[in-house]
Amino acid sequence: MKKYSLWLSLILSLGAASSSTWATPTSAHSRDGAIQVNGRAIHTGLQSVYEGLVVGDRLFLVGFKIAADRVNTPQVAEFSLSDSTTRKFWKFDEIVQGVFLFNRQVTVNDVVGNVFTLRDGEWGRLETKLPPNATVVWTDEAEELIVCHRSGLQKDASHVGGCFSTTKHWDQQLFWIEKAPKVCGMSLRVFDESAKAGMLRVFSIATGEELSRTKLRKPPNDLCRAGTR
Amino acid sequence: MELHFFPSQNILAVKDGTRYIGQYGAWGGPASKGFDPYMAEEPTWPGVYVIHGVEKYSTPTWPLSKIKWGVRLIDMPKLDDVYYELPSKRLASIKKDVGISRRELMQLHQMYYKQMKIPPKWVFNDFGPIAIRWFKDQNGNKILDKNERLSGQMFHTTPQNEAEQSLGLSVNLTPSHGCIHLKPADRDFLLGSGAFSPKTTLIVHRYDEKI
Numbered sequence A: 001m002k003k004y005s006l007w008l009s010l011i012l013s014l015g016a017a018s019s020s021t022w023a024t025p026t027s028a029h030s031r032d033g034a035i036q037v038n039g040r041a042i043h044t045g046l047q048s049v050y051e052g053l054v055v056g057d058r059l060f061l062v063g064f065k066i067a068a069d070r071v072n073t074p075q076v077a078e079f080s081l082s083d084s085t086t087r088k089f090w091k092f093d094e095i096v097q098g099v100f101l102f103n104r105q106v107t108v109n110d111v112v113g114n115v116f117t118l119r120d121g122e123w124g125r126l127e128t129k130l131p132p133n134a135t136v137v138w139t140d141e142a143e144e145l146i147v148c149h150r151s152g153l154q155k156d157a158s159h160v161g162g163c164f165s166t167t168k169h170w171d172q173q174l175f176w177i178e179k180a181p182k183v184c185g186m187s188l189r190v191f192d193e194s195a196k197a198g199m200l201r202v203f204s205i206a207t208g209e210e211l212s213r214t215k216l217r218k219p220p221n222d223l224c225r226a227g228t229r
Numbered sequence B: 001m002e003l004h005f006f007p008s009q010n011i012l013a014v015k016d017g018t019r020y021i022g023q024y025g026a027w028g029g030p031a032s033k034g035f036d037p038y039m040a041e042e043p044t045w046p047g048v049y050v051i052h053g054v055e056k057y058s059t060p061t062w063p064l065s066k067i068k069w070g071v072r073l074i075d076m077p078k079l080d081d082v083y084y085e086l087p088s089k090r091l092a093s094i095k096k097d098v099g100i101s102r103r104e105l106m107q108l109h110q111m112y113y114k115q116m117k118i119p120p121k122w123v124f125n126d127f128g129p130i131a132i133r134w135f136k137d138q139n140g141n142k143i144l145d146k147n148e149r150l151s152g153q154m155f156h157t158t159p160q161n162e163a164e165q166s167l168g169l170s171v172n173l174t175p176s177h178g179c180i181h182l183k184p185a186d187r188d189f190l191l192g193s194g195a196f197s198p199k200t201t202l203i204v205h206r207y208d209e210k211i
Helices: A008-014 B102-113 B159-166 B184-192
Strands: A025-028 A034-037 A040-043 A048-055 A058-066 A072-080 A087-091 A096-102 A105-110 A114-119 A122-129 A134-139 A145-149 A161-165 A171-174 A182-184 A187-192 A199-204 A210-215 B002-006 B011-016 B019-027 B047-055 B073-076 B081-085 B091-093 B131-135 B150-156 B180-182 B201-204
Touching: A048 A096, A048 B102, A058 A096, A058 A105, A072 A096, A096 A134, A134 A182, A171 A187, B019 B184, B081 B102, B102 B159, B159 B184, B180 B184
Parallel strands: B002 B201, B150 B180
Antiparallel strands: A025 A034, A034 A040, A048 A058, A058 A072, A072 A087, A096 A105, A105 A114, A114 A122, A134 A145, A145 A161, A161 A171, A182 A187, A187 A199, A199 A210, B002 B011, B011 B019, B019 B180, B047 B131, B047 B201, B073 B081, B081 B091, B131 B150
16 A cells, blocks of 8 residues: 655654655755755745645645744645645644545644545545544555544553544544654554553554554564564 | 642642642543553552652653653754754764654644744653653652662653643643653742752642642
């Protein structure tokens, strides 16, 4: 399954290569908000970028424009990879959490759970709602999303988090804070921190069935490799 | 001076001699154990304790409380990270050390202070700027001896209440995991009046006791 999401923060900070089916951003300048895509600089006009998605020759970036008083405005930006003059910016009311394909459309979710799809250059809000602070960890690019929402950070927040499929009717209650769950192949891997007993739990993304659990003392660096020999 | 906490009434009373000279809103834990999957809420345990002192509190148990209140922050938007100042004055990454992203911090700041920005100082510690610690005094000498331990329950404010106070909004106390939540202004007044001085007696009453 193709996964387009690019963790551009890494690219911006380290200048390291990241993989994508369609394009591979390779490095970025930190001073002028430019990133390098296939050896070509794209001036993003954003002061902070934390996620991106490449669809064909279109690059979508999620980030902020930051005013002189340090107030951040959530933004989604679109750039053409073939024509460096083409760029669009959209301002959002809430912080945008992620960008992904849903029903073949470029889609974003925000931190309060709203979901917006881009059609004809405009973002339209869908009836679909996700939990607040949800992360889409997998998409079939059509109807199915696998969504994880983490436990509240604050002591007085709800500490019930979890992961679920939007179409396959499974829902797992989990407690995770530091390490976002990850889909590796056809399994969902989660470092569950409930009751202070660190546990690597592996689930089938097809059924939600728990395939294994392994005790781990601390969050693994790489969830895909953790617990394997 | 003695402190008396009545958990079922959410009252902290200050007693001087035989009469109560002040009452303050204060919320403790639930009367019976709760269901938080990470750390279950517990009653504020009834008993007679001794105030040990005041400290800036940090604990690895809660992610936002790993960093002490007021620690300097440096916004690093290009790195999608925020750095914090260690006691050694060196800078460290919040994303790496605490597992929290820049935008999550911004979201918290937006929720508390209504502005989408990274504050110059850490204002997210669950225990507020200071915590007032107490202990069970086994031998009655009012000193924390080697075989005595500070209670994990303590007086403190919450980031939400600190923000409400800072913005001039009404301060609404919330139930705790077992600690005693105070309003920032009451904490400051009680501190200034000496009610939290070391060796002050604190009596946590049973849930069926009323003032």
